[in-house]
Amino acid sequence: MNIYKSAKNSVIALAALCVSGLSTSAFAVNCAGLPEWNSTAAYGGSTQVQESGKAYKANWWSQGHSPASYSGQWQEWTLLGACDGAASSAPSSVAPSSSSAPSSVAPSSKSSSSVAVVSSSSIAAGNCASTQYVAGTAYSAGQLVQNAGSEYRCTVAGWCGSTAAWAYAPGTGAHWQQAWELVKSCGAVSSSISSSAPSSVAPSSKSSSSSSSVAPSSIASSSKSSTSSTGNGRVPGDAAALPKHALVGYWHNFDNGSGVIRLADVDASWDVIVIAFVDDAGNGSVEFRLDPALNKAQFIADVAAKRAQGKNIVLSYGGEKGTVTLNNSTNLANFVNSTAAIINEYGFDGVDIDLESGAGVMHGAPVISNMVSAIKQLHAMYPDLYVSMAPEHPYVQGGYVAYTGIWGAYLPMIDQLRNELDLLHVQLYNNGGLATPYAAQSYQAGTVDMMVASARMLIEGFPLANGTAGNFKGLRPDQVALGLPSGPRAAGSGQATTADINKAVDCLVKRSNCGSNTPLAAYADFRGVMTWSINWDVKDGRIFSVPVGNHLNALP
Helix, strand or coil: CCCCCCCCCCCCCCCCCCCCCCCCCECCCCCCCCCECCCCCEECCCCEEEECCEEEEECCCEECCCCCCCCCCCCCEEEEEECCCCCECCCCCCCCECCECCCCEEECCCCCCCCCCCCHHHCCECCCCCEECCCCCCCCCCCEEEECCEEEEECCHHHHCCCCHHHHCCCCCCCHHHCEEEEEECCCCCCCCCCCCCCCCCCCCCCCCCCCCEEECCCCCCCCCCCCCCCCCCCCCCCCCCCCCEEEEEEECCCCCCCCCCHHHCCCCCCEEEEEEEEEEECCEEECCCCCCCCHHHHHHHHHHHHHCCCEEEEEEEECCCCCCCCCHHHHHHHHHHHHHHHHHHCCCEEEEEECHHHCCCCCCHHHHHHHHHHHHHHHHCCCCEEEECCEHHHCHHHHCCCCCCCCCCHHHHHHCCCCCCEEEEECCCCCCECCCCCCCCECCCCHHHHHHHHHHHHHCEEHHHHCCCEECCCCHHHEEEEEECCCCCCCCCCCCHHHHHHHHHHHHHCCCCCCCCCCCCCCCCCEEEEECHHHHHHCCCCCHHHHHHHHHHCC
């Protein structure tokens, strides 16, 4: 993020599909009328196509990823069956779609209103010779265990072996269906398997109409105020509703001179705490490493305590020197699975994309399309996943000057994830002034005009490459925040006084206190301000969080 830091309709032809808790099978499909998959076409969720004599359904938005190559676990496509009448079997661990759902899940506010549910009474009873489930055991895919009076088969080895029994204990964990499938009752029907789903759900605060994801049945119907019995009031990936105007800060897991602080010592003024950063573990996988000065169990407890206070704790990819490996389908699958494992282990609410030059983000790079796919997959797994981005301004507003290389390289990713995106806070520092459509000269970094103009471009939209490459369509005001250093030591350049930050916010929210640049309207829902970093703010005596946080709280 700066020189001081390291590195989310129609269903044709499933009449022959009988939803079963034992496996998910794809049957013969009538492909008459199904278009052939086209590598240049973009497909929305639930769109059906055929390729090489087989029918597939898009789980979410997809472009350029062949159904035959991307129909594995948690990937864009689900194999529906062969077009020639020969039944074919799909992996039993495919991601749940709108046409079938695990037995104990309720419909998400972002999914269709009907969910197929398996009753535990329909599972055959019998004697179970398998061993008793023990959390943390290294179970392999296909291995049988018994728990809570029923027998289960492991479908995702990494999650079957999780130490988080509250999440993955078969039959009783909040997310057990992501790791196990029910085989049979061990002599008596298990009362722990839900046999019905709520008939209705409250609308989500996000409005994506293409998601086919489902939420655990323990989650309350209101997607942003759900509760569960996990000990902290919310399940992982279940973000709390943001206040109308929010203060966002990065807490970093390393000492860059500001010191390492416990999450418990972060004051209550922060509405979103972004945890920086995960590390690239190779082949797509990511891992989160705590500073040796911190205790893991204590950190997890601190995360839970903050979430219980209504804060969102978000895991960030990248940083100034941070990388991710997202070059192919294997990388993508590993990236999604390892991210989900971290979310579940630590109880995080979502993810933040803070990829910079070290991650190779530029137009046409596979990291862009694969990151879009990864976020959509994670959003399907966690329907209320918090998603934010913190690109440097050349990668976003820089598209006004040029639309090649790094210039505007984030814009396709922002555009394709606008339904999943909670907050975009572009970094307005360490990159000099900002060229905009509003003035002949660039606005100087740290000025009220630069801050206002940067937000206007994101909300009102702007022409790409001075009008030669189309236009970027603006986001909602509640999806946009300013991104600034917390003080003189937090970044190399681009600092703004807190007085000017508050003036810029007033200008955007109320059209008052503006400089020479004034927005087209008062954006009353403009979200707020992000800063790098919480650690530096604490070190410097809270010179940022107190004046800016108090100002945001006082806004209408």
